[in-house]
Amino acid sequence: MESASVPGDGVGGDRSRPGVEDKGLKKNAIGFVSSVVIGVASTAPGYSLAATLGFVALAVGFQAPAVLLISFVPMFLVAGGYYYMNKADPDCGTSFSWVTKAMGPQLGWIAGWTIVVADIIVMANLAQIAGLYTFELFSWTAAAESTAAVTAVGVIWIVIMTTIVVIGIELSARTQVGLLAAEVVTLALFAIVALIKVYSGSGGAHAIHPSLSWINPFELGASEISAGMLLAVFIYWGWDTTATVNEETEDPGEAPGRATVISTLILLGIYIVVAFAAQSYDGIQGLTAEPEDVLSHLGTEVFGSPLDKILIIAVLTSAAASTQTTILPTARTTLSMARANAMPKSLGKVHPRFLTPHVSTILMGTLSVIWYVALTLVSEDILFDSLAALGLMIAFYIGLTGFACTIYYRRELLHSIKNFFFIGVGPSFGGAILFYLLIKNAIELSDPANSESGNSWFGIGPPLVIAVFFLILGVLLMFVQWSKFPEFFRRKPEVVPAGFLEGEAPAPGPTGVAD
Amino acid sequence: MGLIVVGHDGSASGDAALDRALEIAAGLGDQVTVVFGYAPPGLWGGEIAEHEEAISEYGEKVVAAAKEHASGHGVEVETQLVPKKASEALLAVAEERDARMIVVGSYGDPPLKGAILGSTPNKLLHLSDRPVLVVPGSRP
Numbered sequence: 001m002e003s004a005s006v007p008g009d010g011v012g013g014d015r016s017r018p019g020v021e022d023k024g025l026k027k028n029a030i031g032f033v034s035s036v037v038i039g040v041a042s043t044a045p046g047y048s049l050a051a052t053l054g055f056v057a058l059a060v061g062f063q064a065p066a067v068l069l070i071s072f073v074p075m076f077l078v079a080g081g082y083y084y085m086n087k088a089d090p091d092c093g094t095s096f097s098w099v100t101k102a103m104g105p106q107l108g109w110i111a112g113w114t115i116v117v118a119d120i121i122v123m124a125n126l127a128q129i130a131g132l133y134t135f136e137l138f139s140w141t142a143a144a145e146s147t148a149a150v151t152a153v154g155v156i157w158i159v160i161m162t163t164i165v166v167i168g169i170e171l172s173a174r175t176q177v178g179l180l181a182a183e184v185v186t187l188a189l190f191a192i193v194a195l196i197k198v199y200s201g202s203g204g205a206h207a208i209h210p211s212l213s214w215i216n217p218f219e220l221g222a223s224e225i226s227a228g229m230l231l232a233v234f235i236y237w238g239w240d241t242t243a244t245v246n247e248e249t250e251d252p253g254e255a256p257g258r259a260t261v262i263s264t265l266i267l268l269g270i271y272i273v274v275a276f277a278a279q280s281y282d283g284i285q286g287l288t289a290e291p292e293d294v295l296s297h298l299g300t301e302v303f304g305s306p307l308d309k310i311l312i313i314a315v316l317t318s319a320a321a322s323t324q325t326t327i328l329p330t331a332r333t334t335l336s337m338a339r340a341n342a343m344p345k346s347l348g349k350v351h352p353r354f355l356t357p358h359v360s361t362i363l364m365g366t367l368s369v370i371w372y373v374a375l376t377l378v379s380e381d382i383l384f385d386s387l388a389a390l391g392l393m394i395a396f397y398i399g400l401t402g403f404a405c406t407i408y409y410r411r412e413l414l415h416s417i418k419n420f421f422f423i424g425v426g427p428s429f430g431g432a433i434l435f436y437l438l439i440k441n442a443i444e445l446s447d448p449a450n451s452e453s454g455n456s457w458f459g460i461g462p463p464l465v466i467a468v469f470f471l472i473l474g475v476l477l478m479f480v481q482w483s484k485f486p487e488f489f490r491r492k493p494e495v496v497p498a499g500f501l502e503g504e505a506p507a508p509g510p511t512g513v514a515d
Numbered sequence: 516m517g518l519i520v521v522g523h524d525g526s527a528s529g530d531a532a533l534d535r536a537l538e539i540a541a542g543l544g545d546q547v548t549v550v551f552g553y554a555p556p557g558l559w560g561g562e563i564a565e566h567e568e569a570i571s572e573y574g575e576k577v578v579a580a581a582k583e584h585a586s587g588h589g590v591e592v593e594t595q596l597v598p599k600k601a602s603e604a605l606l607a608v609a610e611e612r613d614a615r616m617i618v619v620g621s622y623g624d625p626p627l628k629g630a631i632l633g634s635t636p637n638k639l640l641h642l643s644d645r646p647v648l649v650v651p652g653s654r655p
Contacts, residue, residue, distance in 0.1 A: 094562055096562070097562070097565075167631075167632055168556030168633075169631065169632075169633070328556070329562065329563075332562035332563065332565060332566045333562055335562065335565055335566055335569060336562040336565035336566075339565055339568070339569060348569060349569075350566070350569045350570050350573055352524065352525050352526065352573065353524060353526065353622075353632075354556065354632075355553065355554075355555060355556060355570050355573075356555075356556050357566060357569070
């Protein structure tokens with residue numbers, strides 16, 4: 001039988017032969033609008049603001065917009081690293097395989113582990129917001145104030161989200177565009193109405209006219225910068241994926257750069273405008289009265305009933321939409337690690353009907369529930385601390401990815417000025433900023449007085465305890481796996497093949513397959 | 516000589532569809548192409564290639580088992596892995612090869628469950644411009 005070809009859907013010709021697996025992945029052409037949407041939606045602006053803005057205001061007062069602005073710098077620099085690593089190790093797309101390639105399997109393992117842990121923690125945070133806002137949607141204040149009720153609904157949310165990811169229900173690109181547009185319009189409306197009220201004198205009791213100095217990073221103290229930035233890194237988490245979908249866009253020459261720039265501007269715009277509006281509406285008091293719940297609190301005041309519900313719906317859909325862009329990719333990280341023999345084989349299974357990494361996903365959902373319930377039992381004020389711990393982890397693995405890029409391409413750096421800055425200086429400088437934040441915060445958090453909840457675990461701040469605990473647990477688990485399946489851990493760091501960037505050498509093989 | 520395209524996902528209903536397709540093909544003197552579509556759910560995000568590879572490895576097992584299952588019927592059987600969603604893969608192969616018909620198994624899901632989980636037979640019935648035969652699988 002001669003080979004049969006199947007018509008592609010836009011990117012290239014035939015890519016299928018009988019009984020032979022196809023390695024080409026780029027058949028799902030992503031349009032320009034879709035790639036902007038992916039960039040913005042996977043960051044989940046509504047939910048990120050709801051979860052973070054209050055805590056940033058607690059940390060830095062009126063300089064929150066400045067923090068949001070400068071936090072973007074390291075993320076932007078490292079995104080260049082994502083772009084180049086994705087070029088060399090296409091589609092495999094995350095820190096586990098890249099760090100393994102550039103810096104060896106041990107660091108790569110820890111990077112993958114960090115992603116998984118960060119995801120488990122963010123699921124708990126997501127569940128908390130989703131639980132709260134579910135009650136807010138129905139104006140059930142008594143339930144919204146009950147920790148038990150919010151936790152119960154939060155757990156139900158985790159179960160629903162995990163199920164959705166396991167059975168592979170996904171929003172079509174068009175639905176995604178619609179939802180995101182509604183979210184952005186709602187946030188913009190919120191900002192406009194809030195500012196109109198402020199200027200017409202009908203804002204909150206602590207209303208204050210916006211001042212350009214809010215966005216001036218030079219008015220920040222050094223410790224404010226590091227604490228604020230570590231929180232704000234979280235709101236840009238997910239944006240980095242724009243750099244990795246770029247290659248799949250329809251017009252690879254022009255569209256990717258533009259899509260990244262535009263999604264960047266949209267995100268920055270949303271964050272800064274909403275932050276300005278929110279804090280001028282009722283001052284810092286309005287943001288910090290219920291820091292875990294900023295937007296529902298302010299939404300009620302700004303819009304009045306029943307219009308305030310649209311803001312709550314926007315946050316809820318934002319949280320729901322981010323599940324597909326957070327949980328599934330992370331389950332793929334464990335899948336990839338399992339296939340490389342870096343984690344137990346069963347995590348590499350795909351479900352026969354739904355074709356999703358169901359074992360990985362369900363395990364992660366289960367661990368999230370355990371983590372979430374345990375945290376709630378320990379302390380009700382732990383949300384901020386786990387968010388700060390999350391910041392430490394995100395800074396760690398994204399920073400590491402920045403270094404990995406420079407190390408992997410180290411022999412190419414001097415070939416052109418562009419290489420030197422975009423592959424060498426940029427990602428490493430971004431990584432260095434993130435590591436600086438990480439270390440500075442770790443030192444400060446070693447004194448429990450500096451943790452926002454004021455709790456003290458073993459004499460140090462809870463965020464640091466959480467982060468260090470998971471790091472140690474990760475190292476232990478790595479050694480367990482190492483002793484069972486040593487071959488993955490024998491891999492040597494590699495460099496990019498000479499001439500790859502000039503198109504004279506093929507891309508290196510995937511990390512998942514031990515060679 | 517015509518061609519019958521069979522969708523197989525490794526389930527018992529896939530085997531039921533294959534059996535029925537073999538019967539028909541033997542009667543008509545047609546050949547059979549067993550198709551497994553393996554687009555990973557979730558378009559974007561990290562490690563998508565690893566995910567796709569895991570699915571295609573599973574798909575290879577499925578089509579190999581199907582080929583084994585089909586041997587001895589006196590029908591020429593080929594297999595094909597297509598990196599698309601199941602319904603799209605079947606439609607594309609049927610179109611490309613100008614197939615006589617598409618044969619798939621059904622899970623026997625109630626309509627609402629099928630709508631939530633995504634029912635390949637349902638999609639095919641709406642989208643295909645050639646005959647579609649839906650073979651009920653054994654209910655679990």
